[in-house]
Amino acid sequence: MHVITNCSFLIHYRYPSAAAAFLRTLRHPLSLDAPSIFKVKALFTSASYSELDNARAGRSSSLASHPPSSDFTQKIDVNPPKGTRDFPPEEMRMRTWLFQNFREVSQLFGFEEVDFPVLESEALFVRKAGEEIKDQLYCFEDRGNRRVALRPELTPSLARLVLQKGKSVSLPLKWFAIGQCWRYERMTRGRRREHYQWNMDIIGVPNVTAEAELISSIVTFFKRIGITASDVGFKVSSRKVLQEVLRRYSVPDSLFGRVCVTIDKLEKIPMDDIKNELRAAELSEQAVEELLQILTVKSLEELEEKLGSSVEALAELKQLFSLAEKYGYSEWIHFDASIVRGLAYYTGIVFEGFDQERKLRAICGGGRYDRLLSTFGGEDVPACGFGFGDAVIIELLKDRGLLPELSPQVQNVVCALGQDLQVAASLVATRLREKGQTVDLVLENKPLKWAFKRAARVNAQRLIIVGSSEWEKGMVGVKVLSSGEQYDIRIDELE
Amino acid sequence: MHVITNCSFLIHYRYPSAAAAFLRTLRHPLSLDAPSIFKVKALFTSASYSELDNARAGRSSSLASHPPSSDFTQKIDVNPPKGTRDFPPEEMRMRTWLFQNFREVSQLFGFEEVDFPVLESEALFVRKAGEEIKDQLYCFEDRGNRRVALRPELTPSLARLVLQKGKSVSLPLKWFAIGQCWRYERMTRGRRREHYQWNMDIIGVPNVTAEAELISSIVTFFKRIGITASDVGFKVSSRKVLQEVLRRYSVPDSLFGRVCVTIDKLEKIPMDDIKNELRAAELSEQAVEELLQILTVKSLEELEEKLGSSVEALAELKQLFSLAEKYGYSEWIHFDASIVRGLAYYTGIVFEGFDQERKLRAICGGGRYDRLLSTFGGEDVPACGFGFGDAVIIELLKDRGLLPELSPQVQNVVCALGQDLQVAASLVATRLREKGQTVDLVLENKPLKWAFKRAARVNAQRLIIVGSSEWEKGMVGVKVLSSGEQYDIRIDELE
Numbered sequence: 003m004h005v006i007t008n009c010s011f012l013i014h015y016r017y018p019s020a021a022a023a024f025l026r027t028l029r030h031p032l033s034l035d036a037p038s039i040f041k042v043k044a045l046f047t048s049a050s051y052s053e054l055d056n057a058r059a060g061r062s063s064s065l066a067s068h069p070p071s072s073d074f075t076q077k078i079d080v081n082p083p084k085g086t087r088d089f090p091p092e093e094m095r096m097r098t099w100l101f102q103n104f105r106e107v108s109q110l111f112g113f114e115e116v117d118f119p120v121l122e123s124e125a126l127f128v129r130k131a132g133e134e135i136k137d138q139l140y141c142f143e144d145r146g147n148r149r150v151a152l153r154p155e156l157t158p159s160l161a162r163l164v165l166q167k168g169k170s171v172s173l174p175l176k177w178f179a180i181g182q183c184w185r186y187e188r189m190t191r192g193r194r195r196e197h198y199q200w201n202m203d204i205i206g207v208p209n210v211t212a213e214a215e216l217i218s219s220i221v222t223f224f225k226r227i228g229i230t231a232s233d234v235g236f237k238v239s240s241r242k243v244l245q246e247v248l249r250r251y252s253v254p255d256s257l258f259g260r261v262c263v264t265i266d267k268l269e270k271i272p273m274d275d276i277k278n279e280l281r282a283a284e285l286s287e288q289a290v291e292e293l294l295q296i297l298t299v300k301s302l303e304e305l306e307e308k309l310g311s312s313v314e315a316l317a318e319l320k321q322l323f324s325l326a327e328k329y330g331y332s333e334w335i336h337f338d339a340s341i342v343r344g345l346a347y348y349t350g351i352v353f354e355g356f357d358q359e360r361k362l363r364a365i366c367g368g369g370r371y372d373r374l375l376s377t378f379g380g381e382d383v384p385a386c387g388f389g390f391g392d393a394v395i396i397e398l399l400k401d402r403g404l405l406p407e408l409s410p411q412v413q414n415v416v417c418a419l420g421q422d423l424q425v426a427a428s429l430v431a432t433r434l435r436e437k438g439q440t441v442d443l444v445l446e447n448k449p450l451k452w453a454f455k456r457a458a459r460v461n462a463q464r465l466i467i468v469g470s471s472e473w474e475k476g477m478v479g480v481k482v483l484s485s486g487e488q489y490d491i492r493i494d495e496l497e
Numbered sequence: 498m499h500v501i502t503n504c505s506f507l508i509h510y511r512y513p514s515a516a517a518a519f520l521r522t523l524r525h526p527l528s529l530d531a532p533s534i535f536k537v538k539a540l541f542t543s544a545s546y547s548e549l550d551n552a553r554a555g556r557s558s559s560l561a562s563h564p565p566s567s568d569f570t571q572k573i574d575v576n577p578p579k580g581t582r583d584f585p586p587e588e589m590r591m592r593t594w595l596f597q598n599f600r601e602v603s604q605l606f607g608f609e610e611v612d613f614p615v616l617e618s619e620a621l622f623v624r625k626a627g628e629e630i631k632d633q634l635y636c637f638e639d640r641g642n643r644r645v646a647l648r649p650e651l652t653p654s655l656a657r658l659v660l661q662k663g664k665s666v667s668l669p670l671k672w673f674a675i676g677q678c679w680r681y682e683r684m685t686r687g688r689r690r691e692h693y694q695w696n697m698d699i700i701g702v703p704n705v706t707a708e709a710e711l712i713s714s715i716v717t718f719f720k721r722i723g724i725t726a727s728d729v730g731f732k733v734s735s736r737k738v739l740q741e742v743l744r745r746y747s748v749p750d751s752l753f754g755r756v757c758v759t760i761d762k763l764e765k766i767p768m769d770d771i772k773n774e775l776r777a778a779e780l781s782e783q784a785v786e787e788l789l790q791i792l793t794v795k796s797l798e799e800l801e802e803k804l805g806s807s808v809e810a811l812a813e814l815k816q817l818f819s820l821a822e823k824y825g826y827s828e829w830i831h832f833d834a835s836i837v838r839g840l841a842y843y844t845g846i847v848f849e850g851f852d853q854e855r856k857l858r859a860i861c862g863g864g865r866y867d868r869l870l871s872t873f874g875g876e877d878v879p880a881c882g883f884g885f886g887d888a889v890i891i892e893l894l895k896d897r898g899l900l901p902e903l904s905p906q907v908q909n910v911v912c913a914l915g916q917d918l919q920v921a922a923s924l925v926a927t928r929l930r931e932k933g934q935t936v937d938l939v940l941e942n943k944p945l946k947w948a949f950k951r952a953a954r955v956n957a958q959r960l961i962i963v964g965s966s967e968w969e970k971g972m973v974g975v976k977v978l979s980s981g982e983q984y985d986i987r988i989d990e991l992e
Contacts, residue, residue, distance in 0.1 A: 077874035078620055080661035083645055086614035088658050091672070094610045110930045112907045112937030112955065115589045119581035119691065120615060120677065121635070121647065125573055140616070142637035145681045150578055152616065163583050166575035172954060174940065177586070182615065186640045196614065204940070211919055211940040218923075222930065328920040329927055379572035412607045424706055425823045428713075432824055435605045435717065442607030445669065445699070445706040459667060460607065 051096040051396045085187070085195025095408040097198070100392055101180050104200040107223045108178035111215065113202055116177045118159035120184075124149040126158045129377070131259040131346030132279075134267075138185040140195075152184035156201045157347070157371065157387060158378075164205055165380040173206030173383070194393060203387030210318045212386050213351045213370060214325035220355060220366060220388065221331040228404045231331075234365065237338035238322065238353045241369070242315035243305065244342070247296055251289035259346035261285070265293065266344040299339040318351060347371040351386070357398055365398065366390035412460040417444040417453035418468040427468045430478055430493060434466070437497050457483055466496070546591040546891045580682070580690025590903040592693070595887055596675050599695040602718045603673035606710065608697055611672045613654030615679075619644040621653045624872070626754040626841030627774075629762075633680040635690075647679035651696045652842070652866065652882060653873075659700055660875040668701025668878070689888060698882030705813045707881050708846045708865065709820035715850060715861060715885065716826040723899045726826075729860065732833035733817065733848045736864070737810035738800065739837070742791055746784035754841035756780070760792065761839040794834040813846060842866045846881070852893055860893065861885035907955040912939040912948035914964045922963045925973055925988060929961070932992050952978055961991070 082088050089097055108115070124141045141151035153159060156179050164175065179201045187193050202219055204212040217236060224234055241262055248258060264279040280290045299305050302323070306316055319337060326332040335353070343352045350370035357365065368388025376382045399405045414434055418427035424447070431443040442460055444453055450467065457465040467479035477490045577583050584592055603610070619636045636646035648654060651674050659670065674696045682688050697714055699707040712731060719729055736757055743753060759774040775785045794800050797818070801811055814832060821827040830848070838847045845865035852860065863883025871877045894900045909929055913922035919942070926938040937955055939948055945962065952960040962974035972985045 076620065076872070078657060078660075079618060080657055080873075080875075082614045082654075082657075083616060083618055083643065084641070086616060088614070088654075088661070089610075089612035090658060090662065091609035091611055094612060097612075098610065110933075110935050112910075112935055114586035114905055115584075115593065116586055117584035117589060117592075119577045119583070121578060121581060121679070121691070123574060123578055125571065140639065144578075144635065146579070148578065159577075159583075162573060162575055162577075163585060165573075166583070167585065172951075176937065184616070196616070207940045209919075209941055211923070214923065215938060215940060218927065325920060325923060328924050377571070378575075380575075410609055415607075425820060428706070428709065428820060429823050432713065438605075440605050440607055442671065443710060445702045445710060446704055456667075 051093050085193075087194065087196070091410065092408075095410075096396070096405070097392070099406055099408055100396070101198070101200075103223060103227055104178070104180055104390070107219055107226065108200075108202055110222065111176070111202070111219045113176040113178040113219075116160070116163070116179050117181055118153070118156065118163060118179070120153055120182060121150050122153050122159055122162075124151040126162060126378075127151055127154055129259070129346045131263045133263050133346055134344060135185065138187055140184045140186055153181070154183055154185050155345070155389060156181050156183065156199060157203070157345075157374070157389070160201070160203055160205075160387070161374045161378060161385075164383065164385075165375060165378060174212075175203075175205040177205070178202045198392040200390040200392075201387055203385060205385045206383055207386075208372070208384035210322045210351060211325065212384075213353070214322055214329060216368060216386060216388055217326065217335065217353060218329045218331060220390065221329075221334050223390075227399065229398070229402070231333045233358060233398065233402060234334070234355055235358055236335040236353050236355050237341045238319070238335050238351065239337065239339050239341040240315040240319055240351045241342065241348050242313070242318070242350055243296060243299075243309070243339055244293065246309055246313050246315055247289070247292050248285075251286060251292070253283075253285055253289060257283050257285075261293070262342050262348065263344060263346050265297065266342045268297070268340070297340045297342075300337065302337050305337070305339065322351060343367055343369055345371075347374045347377065349373050353388070355390075357394075361401075362394050362397055365394045410460045411440075412442045412462050413440045414464050414466055415442045415444065415453060415457040415460065415462045416466045416468065417448065417450070417456075419450060420470060421447045423468050423470060423473060426473050430466060430468055430496070433493060433496060439497070454481075457481075546588050580688075582689065582691070586905065587903075590905075591891070591900070592887070594901055594903055595891070596693070596695075598718060598722055599673075599675055599885070602714055602721065603695075603697055605717065606671070606697070606714045608671040608673040608714075611655070611658070611674050612676055613648070613651065613658060613674070615648055615677060616645050617648050617654055617657075619646040621657060621873075622646055622649055624754070624841045626758045628758050628841055629839060630680065633682055635679045635681050648676070649678055649680050650840075650884060651676050651678065651694060652698070652840075652869070652884070655696070655698055655700075655882070656869045656873060656875075656880075659878065659880075660870060660873060669707075670698075670700040672700070673697045693887040695885040695887075696882055698880060700880045701878055702881075703867070703879035705817045705846060706820065707879075708848070709817055709824060711863060711881060711883055712821065712830065712848060713824045713826060715883065716824075716829050718885075719829075722894065724893070724897070726828045728853060728893065728897060729829070729850055730853055731830040731848050731850050732836045733814070733830050733846065734832065734834050734836040735810040735814055735846050736837065736843050737808070737813070737845055738791060738794075738804070738834055739788065741804055741808050741810055742784070742787050743780075746781060746787070748778075748780055748784060752778050752780075756788070757837050757843065758839060758841050760788065761837045763792070763835070792835045792837075795832065797832050800832070800834065817846060838862055838864055840866075842869045842872065844868050848883070850885075852889075856896075857889050857892055860889045905955045906935075907937045907957050908935045909959050909961055910937045910939065910948060910952040910955065910957045911961045911963065912943065912945070912951075914945060914962060916942045918963050918965060918968060921968050925961060925963055925991070928988060928991060934992070949976075952976075 105115070124139065127139060128136055135154050139151045139154060141149060144150050160177065180198060182196055183199050184196050186195055202216055204215065244262060244265070245258060248261065260283055261280065264276060264283070268276060277290055280293065296308060299308065302316065302319055309316060323332065323335070326335055341352055341354050343354065348369040349372045352369035354367040355365040366388055368386065370386040372384045373382050374385065416427050416431045416434070418424045427443060431441045434441050442456070442462065444456065453465060462483060465481040465483060467481065469479060472479055472490055477492050478496065479488065479490050481488045600610070619634065622634060623631055630649050634646045634649060636644060639645050655672065675693060677691055678694050679691050681690055697711055699711065739757060739760070740753060743756065755778055756775065759771060759778070763771060772785055775788065791803060794803065797811065797814055804811060818827065818830070821830050836847055836849050838849065843864040844867045847864035849862040850860040861883055863881065865881040867879045868877050869880065911922050911926045911929070913919045922938060926936045929936045937951070937957065939951065948960060957978060960976040960978060962976065964974060967974055967985055972987050973991065974983065974985050976983045
């Protein structure tokens with residue numbers, strides 16, 4: 003792709019590749035007075051897979067400039083809304099590659115794909131535990147006066163669907179989803195307001211064998227895309243550790259979610275604020291100190307010393323680490339009591355994937371949420387799952403030089419040499435497509451040189467040329483682009 | 498899948514398949530007093546690919562019933578918001594199948610996939626031509642006081658992206674997208690408020706070769722999924738026909754979009770209202786009559802009689818029908834001057850795909866929009882494209898008995914016989930997955946009978962049984978489900 007910076011739109015659009023050459027040759031400042039030159043800068047103003055750094059640096063608000071046309075109606079901002087992304091072909095190829103890996107791994111593990119509405123009832127996401135997520139809802143009243151919200155996460159919708167399906171489904175369910183989620187965050191640090199999230203959930207299994215299976219699937223994903231245990235690790239803990247401390251200080255169960263949400267803010271807000279929030283939840287000074295103490299524990303041995311060997315949290319964590327060994331991913335995970343996760347509904351094992359250099363935000367996270375369904379008015383079913391965003395992993399892959407090179411792929415470019423042969427070219431294209439060949443048909447009367455450039459741009463394997471003398475003999479010319487080989491062939495023999 | 502209607506949740510979830518049998522055997526009304534029996538009806542209350550008819554019949558607002566649990570927080574509606582859909586596995590398989598066909602056809606034609614934000618600036622969709630779409634916008638003010646809207650269609654976003662890319666891209670662009678679109682419509686006739694739309698657009702080609710290519714791709718799609726020309730046809734016209742009439746009555750160009758939008762309502766609102774709207778646009782009585790007259794024309798010969806042979810509309814239509822013949826789809830299309838389409842921005846050829854029995858709404862529609870970019874403040878580029886929704890085509894396929902049977906597909910179910918062999922089963926599953934085999938691993942201690950049922954439900958090819966006597970010899974049992982063949986094999990030989 004070439005960039006023409008001082009040529010009028012009209013010339014460029016009608017004769018894209020000729021325009022630059024034309025201007026170079028004539029050295030005629032044909033378009034210096036053309037009023038509608040778009041700033042090429044506009045290309046770099048929205049956060050994309052390949053340009054996350056630019057987004058971090060801030061975002062231009064360049065507008066389409068006013069053209070001379072009498073049809074002019076309004077200027078629009080050519081960028082997507084702040085915090086959102088377009089997916090032009092090069093970005094879409096990356097997204098497709100990433101999602102395909104999410105999908106293939108989920109299928110390897112026997113999970114079935116599901117999806118839910120992007121727009122849900124607001125009530126589904128409003129919990130009373132003081133989560134950050136509540137203040138970041140994209141919510142509004144629809145034309146029927148219903149409070150609705152763009153989903154900030156997928157789990158509540160999944161729980162809703164499980165409730166709806168009720169007894170008609172056989173447990174366990176193993177479901178995965180890849181869906182766009184929305185959070186209205188401050189746009190510092192290049193964070194976006196939407197991202198795609200890969201979720202895998204197991205509904206109906208109370209054992210930590212389920213968590214072990216989930217972590218195994220994420221590890222499988224990492225290995226598949228070239229990420230090793232020296233790049234990425236998992237911190238694992240259990241909310242039952244905190245629950246045990248709260249139980250010892252007779253803190254009521256109903257405060258559990260709120261306490262967890264507060265503790266999750268440890269690295270985000272000052273310690274005094276954390277303590278105040280905990281005191282506000284009627285925790286004694288001693289309970290607060292004990293809670294903060296337990297969070298510093300980094301080994302199961304130490305945890306056993308503090309809590310004794312009989313607590314449920316310990317038994318489950320031990321079983322998980324033992325399973326990890328058999329699965330073959332024990333070098334990927336370690337115990338870290340400071341991991342709590344920010345969502346109110348987790349009840350047991352929680353885990354978080356992070357880059358070993360600690361340069362990026364969490365790559366993924368999840369855990370067990372055995373009591374989510376009852377908060378929606380249903381009977382509880384044991385469940386666990388994780389969310390894995392599409393942003394941080396791309397940053398990591400870029401950092402490690404592991405982003406794949408994905409170029410456009412078309413097998414054939416078919417080009418007629420002359421207006422009167424356009425119809426013949428359509429026929430050739432149709433024949434090839436019927437045989438399963440992908441064909442970019444040149445739809446205008448273009449010189450051969452242009453067709454070659456086009457074929458190179460779309461990485462075509464062959465350029466099929468429909469010329470009049472060959473066509474009269476029922477033949478077309480074939481140029482194999484990798485080898486330069488060139489030959490004529492009867493159209494009925496073309497495949 | 499079996500449906501248990503009077504068994505408590507707990508029993509069902511823990512022992513899903515055993516519960517019904519247990520109740521049948523004992524004839525003990527164990528759970529008649531269980532308070533949390535969900536209405537199975539809830540399953541049929543949202544419009545899904547397979548249950549469109551039920552949606553049409555109205556929608557229950559059944560709520561999750563109040564459980565005895567002390568964790569109770571709030572009742573939620575277990576259904577997705579009115580007019581939206583969940584995609585449980587069976588619906589998702591259908592969506593994936595449909596989208597895969599959209600994708601493969603687009604790629605056959607050399608198109609590259611793109612996407613845009615679901616949430617766009619409202620300004621992108623608000624045109625002044627009185628379109629229905631404007632009153633159906635899901636729009637709101639975000640937390641930063643920006644007017645935003647869930648996209649009702651994809652074309653304006655595409656135009657925005659083309660403007661943004663400016664001169665950095667080589668024309669023509671051939672782009673396709675499959676995106677969710679939102680319209681707040683009245684919920685009569687089972688219409689939904691969201692649908693997925695497949696779009697293909699060609700940017701930078703002024704010739705009708707582009708429209709011919711687009712229609713060819715839709716025909717290719719139809720043929721691929723078993724739809725013939727006796728099921729579906731295309732009505733084709735050109736807005737230049739109306740433009741010619743308006744020109745003859747000296748109606749200013751600026752009224753063109755508004756007149757087209759009015760005329761498109763012909764079958765939706767009374768004729769008097771149409772005439773009044775046209776008069777309000779300052780059309781003379783004679784111009785109104787002439788316009789309405791021309792819409793009744795059903796052949797190019799008649800059109801030529803009325804407008805003369807020299808008008809641009811006629812030349813383009815003739816070329817399109819001639820190309821259709823060479824492409825081999827002329828039996829699929831016919832001229833019909835009444836086709837105008839409801840969007841303001843079309844300028845030339847317009848077309849609509851419909852079922853031959855006329856029982857359904859339009860299946861797809863599109864046309865040329867050469868002046869859209871200038872309405873956004875850019876320089877115009879010739880462009881055309883179409884939108885193809887995911888709802889009507891599914892209704893048609895269902896009607897014709899052409900919906901594919903898509904069942905879950907897992908190659909292996911791996912089951913340990915005994916709690917202590919769970920870890921061994923994980924190891925077997927990991928081995929198989931490393932060899933590319935999909936594995937549904939049984940994560941709980943289940944009897945063999947349960948594993949067989951599970952294997953049948955997920956259509957597994959093999960059931961791999963990890964039993965203690967075999968495992969001690971480094972072997973597992975294999976049951977091939979299609980043949981009933983059964984044998985033991987060393988784990989390192991398993992593939």
